[in-house]
Amino acid sequence: MPISTRGPAIEVAGLRKTYRSKSGDQLVLDGVDLVVPAGTVTALLGPNGAGKTTTVGVLSTLLKADAGTVRVAGHDIAREPDAVRASIGVTGQITAVDELLTGTENLRLMADLNHLGRAAGRRRVSDLLERFGLADAAAKPVATYSGGMKRKLDLAMTLVGAPSVVFLDEPTTGLDPRSRRTLWEEVRALVESGTTILLTTQYLEEADRLADAVAVLHGGRIVAEGTPDELKAVHAAGSLDDVFLALTEPPAGTDAATAEDDVPADEKENVR
């Protein structure tokens, strides 16, 4: 659903999230505040286990927040989850494609689930296949695709419903430089057409090149926010790498080894 004015596309205030399990509770988000203006790209940076994926999970209605308010595309995620779902597209860390189906069938599945109607759906599917350079492989089962092609199809599937807000959780992890560049170009084109993007990434170069704004998540909070250049200036750093290292030092008393243990087991597995 398009937003009528260029207000914020994402507004997060005081977001808290704890994972509860038999082996103990783990606080992951401890009061996250974040505003993403419509039609911009915000990159969420942070060390492994900082809660980037959890943040995307809550904002995309996959996880329930314990406290705080979140509005996405003008809708409250707790009160109008379906309106939020109709406005968003999510490309998660795990490539979410059906390997047994072909590229066309995967996209058509999304068109049907978005209730686009037969003719409009078919048009949209062939547009996206063309746009992502998948037209030649469209009739082949996805199991035969390369990692880069699967990721492109994944993003194309996310875009079938023409979402106004797109979440990309480490979209280029494991991709070769060429595929990464193709994805960057797609992201830029999306923003030019008015889409709002929140992306998480491990690659600071990616944030530097793509993002209008960068938010650094550490210890369950946003510890810095600004344009890449602002952050570099404030921290007298030459690159976002230096800013990142300065901001996300493990707290005193913990070392790298214990910090590593904070990574949720699932997240470790998913990093490929």
Next chain:
Amino acid sequence: MTTIATPVPTAVARPRPVADVRTMLRRNLLRAVRYPGLTMFMVLGPLVMLVLFVYVFGGALGAGVDPGAAPGAEARAAYLDYLTPTLLVITIVGAGQSVAISAAMDAYGGIMARFKTMAISPGSVLSGQVLGTVIQGILALVLVLAAAFAMGYRPEADALDWLALAGVLVLLAFALAWLCVAMGLNAKSVETASNTPMILLLLPFLGSGFVPVETMPTPVQWFAQHQPFTPIIETVRGLLAGGAGLDGSVALTAVAWLVLIGVAGYVWARSLFRRERRI
């Protein structure tokens, strides 16, 4: 000023359960066509058992199920009569195993998370799996029954018996599919998804599936008489035999078990689907 300038169709906010279930069913049937191995596995297991148990063991076992049958060809025919209903039930258990695997594949492959972030009917995700499995299971049943026919099986059921039989088998397929979807979602990995449904495969052996319960030691007999697969197999067997030896209370017990298994499986599957998965 609007944020979307391009004239592309946008998603409709309201989920449409009927359309969504149809879409998901189509996906699952398409998967079955693309990956026929799983369906073949469903048919192959019972077929191997049919040939092995009838042609190798049947000559001896037949006398145990029909005391009047002479060892050899007559006993084999008697055992074919006894075994075919069991194998129909086992075919449906095999369908359950396959749906457990596909549910786990969806849950661990990321596509279920994608579905959950879309404005679709949440029930359609699992219903599509269950419906697809029931259809696959029915096709597999027809093939197994055809094989039994080719081996000389001639049931005495009349039209009404066949109708009742179809009802019981479809109910069985739905009940086991919901239970196995839950088992698949509850599995720790895709590889272990079919382990728990494997227990279901053991139950016909510990009941009246292969030999009469009366021949078993007392503790096993007690278990056999109180587990769901004994009345279910007895009902299928009775209907195929023309309903002559079928006790009404056995059929009722079977249907009650099936409803119980189906409802419990559905409730369990739904709660597992809604459970927050740590990401």
